[in-house]
Amino acid sequence: MADESAATAAFDVRQHMESTRPRIDAALDGVLPRADDLPASLHAAMRHSVFAGGKRLRPLLVLAGSRACGADPELAMPAACAVELIHTYSLIHDDLPAFDDEELRRGQPTAHVVFGETIAILAGDALQALAFEAMARATAASDDPAAWAEANVEMARAAGSLGMCGGQTLDVEAVGKTLDVEALRQLHAWKTGALLTASVVCGGLVGGGDATAAAALRTYGDAVGLAFQVVDDLLDVSGTAAELGKNPGGDAAREQPTFPALIGVEASRAEACRLRDEAVTALDGFAPTDVAPLRGLAEYIVSRSK
Amino acid sequence: MADESAATAAFDVRQHMESTRPRIDAALDGVLPRADDLPASLHAAMRHSVFAGGKRLRPLLVLAGSRACGADPELAMPAACAVELIHTYSLIHDDLPAFDDEELRRGQPTAHVVFGETIAILAGDALQALAFEAMARATAASDDPAAWAEANVEMARAAGSLGMCGGQTLDVEAVGKTLDVEALRQLHAWKTGALLTASVVCGGLVGGGDATAAAALRTYGDAVGLAFQVVDDLLDVSGTAAELGKNPGGDAAREQPTFPALIGVEASRAEACRLRDEAVTALDGFAPTDVAPLRGLAEYIVSRSK
Numbered sequence: 001m002a003d004e005s006a007a008t009a010a011f012d013v014r015q016h017m018e019s020t021r022p023r024i025d026a027a028l029d030g031v032l033p034r035a036d037d038l039p040a041s042l043h044a045a046m047r048h049s050v051f052a053g054g055k056r057l058r059p060l061l062v063l064a065g066s067r068a069c070g071a072d073p074e075l076a077m078p079a080a081c082a083v084e085l086i087h088t089y090s091l092i093h094d095d096l097p098a099f100d101d102e103e104l105r106r107g108q109p110t111a112h113v114v115f116g117e118t119i120a121i122l123a124g125d126a127l128q129a130l131a132f133e134a135m136a137r138a139t140a141a142s143d144d145p146a147a148w149a150e151a152n153v154e155m156a157r158a159a160g161s162l163g164m165c166g167g168q169t170l171d172v173e174a175v176g177k178t179l180d181v182e183a184l185r186q187l188h189a190w191k192t193g194a195l196l197t198a199s200v201v202c203g204g205l206v207g208g209g210d211a212t213a214a215a216a217l218r219t220y221g222d223a224v225g226l227a228f229q230v231v232d233d234l235l236d237v238s239g240t241a242a243e244l245g246k247n248p249g250g251d252a253a254r255e256q257p258t259f260p261a262l263i264g265v266e267a268s269r270a271e272a273c274r275l276r277d278e279a280v281t282a283l284d285g286f287a288p289t290d291v292a293p294l295r296g297l298a299e300y301i302v303s304r305s306k
Numbered sequence: 307m308a309d310e311s312a313a314t315a316a317f318d319v320r321q322h323m324e325s326t327r328p329r330i331d332a333a334l335d336g337v338l339p340r341a342d343d344l345p346a347s348l349h350a351a352m353r354h355s356v357f358a359g360g361k362r363l364r365p366l367l368v369l370a371g372s373r374a375c376g377a378d379p380e381l382a383m384p385a386a387c388a389v390e391l392i393h394t395y396s397l398i399h400d401d402l403p404a405f406d407d408e409e410l411r412r413g414q415p416t417a418h419v420v421f422g423e424t425i426a427i428l429a430g431d432a433l434q435a436l437a438f439e440a441m442a443r444a445t446a447a448s449d450d451p452a453a454w455a456e457a458n459v460e461m462a463r464a465a466g467s468l469g470m471c472g473g474q475t476l477d478v479e480a481v482g483k484t485l486d487v488e489a490l491r492q493l494h495a496w497k498t499g500a501l502l503t504a505s506v507v508c509g510g511l512v513g514g515g516d517a518t519a520a521a522a523l524r525t526y527g528d529a530v531g532l533a534f535q536v537v538d539d540l541l542d543v544s545g546t547a548a549e550l551g552k553n554p555g556g557d558a559a560r561e562q563p564t565f566p567a568l569i570g571v572e573a574s575r576a577e578a579c580r581l582r583d584e585a586v587t588a589l590d591g592f593a594p595t596d597v598a599p600l601r602g603l604a605e606y607i608v609s610r611s612k
Contacts, residue, residue: 033467039475042467093431098423117404118478121427125399125434126471132438133462139445140455149451152442152458160435161339161348165428169345172424 013296017060024059025051027077028084031134045115045123046130050088052108057228057297058083058199064293065203065217068286078138079151079202082131086159087195089127092120094168132156144208151202158198167191171256179257187257188229189222196228197221200294216282220294223279228301230272233258235306237265276302319602323366330365331357333383334390337440351421351429352436356394358414363534363603364389364505370599371509371523374592384444385457385508388437392465393501395433398426400474438462450514457508464504473497477562485563493563494535495528502534503527506600518591525588526600533581534607536574539564541612543571582608 028050033043059080066076095102095110096117103113112120135155139148157163167190174187200221204213237260259268279298283291334356339349365386372382401408401416402423409419418426441461445454463469473496480493506527510520543566565574585604589597 037468039467039472039479041479042472042475046467089431093427096427098427119475121399121402121404122471122474122478124431125395126467128431128434129462129466129469129471132441133459133466135438136441136445136455136458136462140452140459145451145455146446149442149446149455153439153446156435156439156442160439161345161352161432162343163435165432165435166345166348168428169348169425172428173345173347 011292011296013293013300016293016296017056017300020060020063021056023074024056024063024077024080024084027081031078031081031085031130041115041119042122042126045092045111045119046127048108048114049092049105049111049123050085050127053106054084054088056084057301058087058195060293060297061196061199061221061224062203064291064297065200065209066207067203068200068217068283068291068294069204069207069209069213070287070290071207073203073207076203076206078134079148079155079206080199082134083155083195083199083202085127085131085134086155086164089124089131090159090164090168090195092124092127096120099168099172128159131159138206142206144206147205147208151205154198154202154205155195158194163190163194163198164192167194174257177257179262181259181262184257184259184262185226188226192229192232193222193225196225200224212285216285219282220279220298223275223282224298224301227272227275227279227298230259230268230275231302231304233260234265234268234272235304272302317598317602319599319606322599322602323362323606326366326369327362329380330362330369330383330386330390333387337384337387337391337436347421347425348428348432351398351417351425352433354414354420355398355411355417355429356391356433359412360390360394362390363607364393364501366599366603367502367505367527367530368509370597370603371506371515372513373509374506374523374589374597374600375510375513375515375519376593376596377513379509379513382509382512384440385454385461385512386505388440388461389501389505389508391433391437391440392461392470395430395437396465396470396474396501398430398433402426405474405478434465437465444512448512450512453511453514457511460504460508460511461501464500469496469500469504470498473500480563483563485568487565487568490563490565490568491532494532498535498538499528499531502531506530522588522591526585526604529581529585529588530604530607533578533585533604536565536578536581537608537610539566540571540574540578541610578608 032047032050035044035047037043062076062080062083063073067073091105092111094100095105096112102110111123135152139145139152142148167187170187171191197218200217201214204217236258276298280295283294338353338356341350341353343349368382368386368389369379373379397411398417400406401411402418408416417429441458445451445458448454473493476493477497503524506523507520510523542564582604586601589600
């Protein structure tokens with residue numbers, strides 16, 4: 001017990017993230033067509049957005065979910081890539097003039113600014129197709145295709161109209177409206193929460209996790225997913241452009257509802273910590289050393305400054 | 307032999323299409339969320355475009371590809387739905403102001419005209435996710451998940467940057483340029499050909515077809531895919547808005563290259579017939595009664611008037 005606590009306490013999540021990201025980036029590089037493969041403009045746009053300096057939080061959650069179930073996280077790498085490709089496509093489309101009309105993302109000019117609106121839309125579309133191609137290839141190659149297919153269902157559902165796209169719709173329709181806290185939770189549960197939850201659940205499924213493990217990982221994912229958004233809202237109030245890699249105050253400028261606006265900054269901070277604790281508690285049934293990355297990521301999500 | 311010819315000759319492809327379409331539409335209805343499921347605007351947009359009166363050519367090719375391999379076509383229905391959802395999403399995005407800016411499609415106002423540009427983009431995105439959710443669900447439920455996963459790879463690749471999205475990019479970049487016939491073939495092989503080929507190959511794969519069968523179906527698909535586009539170009543020259551369900555002459559107005567413009571109307575007609583014959587010849591290794599629908603569809607593609 002003392003050893004287990006020591007192992008958990010000794011886990012440095014930022015060092016873990018730093019050392020894992022290059023492997024994720026190498027895998028993404030291998031999945032994406034080369035920048036000079038025809039049509040070059042499309043592949044350049046896809047690569048521009050994928051390699052614009054993301055935190056790789058979702059792939060890290062996939063790998064950590066797999067490790068929680070005692071599996072070698074490397075086996076889950078195709079799912080880690082797929083979820084990052086889906087996340088990246090959603091950012092490209094979300095930044096379009098018809099949506100948030102953002103010129104800056106992760107400190108880089110957005111895809112439509114560099115490549116034009118048409119290529120940006122197509123790059124998003126092609127990244128989504130590539131994500132599911134990666135999932136299908138891994139399914140076909142796996143010793144347990146049924147588990148990969150189940151993870152693929154999870155990911156596709158989280159990306160679709162009852163997940164991320166549904167949340168985007170609620171977000172677009174919420175501009176200028178007054179939402180209550182429950183409506184805002186629902187919006188974020190779909191817009192960002194669904195894919196974050198799917199990340200950790202997919203990792204668990206392809207890592208051999210059973211239904212009980214998947215349910216616990218879902219509870220963890222739902223909690224960190226909402227915590228992530230609460231912190232995002234807090235950073236939008238307090239962050240600087242240099243820290244955020246995008247212009248702060250964008251939510252307020254677009255009259256988008258936020259947790260700090262609805263419940264205040266202090267209550268939002270307390271809620272983020274409560275959600276982190278809820279997430280960590282959901283991991284009680286796993287071996288402590290196996291869930292060290294998931295515990296660390298929950299801590300990181302609440303304490304991050306960008 | 308006389309009996310086989312009689313069976314083939316007696317096959318009425320238009321009657322086959324008429325009688326199969328309601329089953330495809332019922333399956334699509336079952337796959338799509340209900341129009342009043344939240345977010346209602348998104349689901350209404352998805353349904354508007356899926357049920358705007360398509361010919362269901364791609365689903366028919368999936369089912370016919372499955373039957374060619376001796377399987378019950380109904381087992382391939384999830385793949386038939388998936389390919390139609392991908393096709394529909396591509397039409398929604400292709401009609402956007404950033405692309406062809408079409409107000410009319412299949413005789414109906416396009417999604418962005420009815421629901422606005424933002425919801426139209428999201429409806430396309432969500433339809434693509436739903437397509438791969440349907441494929442993944444069928445994979446998870448199948449006795450042969452590896453075959454379904456292989457079909458899923460085929461479909462995702464055909465939809466992506468080295469398929470449909472790549473062809474869209476070439477198309478956008480071709481406007482106002484002079485393409486030769488080979489470049490135009492390449493453009494259409496990706497833009498429309500890839501998904502048509504994937505349809506028939508996916509049907510074959512989930513219908514238990516081996517590598518030889520899949521290769522023959524690929525040859526068939528490549529030929530009918532190009533024939534389809536040649537005929538599309540011919541109809542754009544000669545068709546009326548009432549026949550086409552969209553405004554004719556759009557290609558010329560957008561300075562998009564076409565086969566009639568490059569090689570003339572008569573040579574284009576001859577090429578379409580040559581491609582039909584090539585497609586039908588590729589079916590020689592299958593049982594004649596099993597490939598009656600594929601033969602009929604090749605004939606239909608060349609003789610259609612809309």
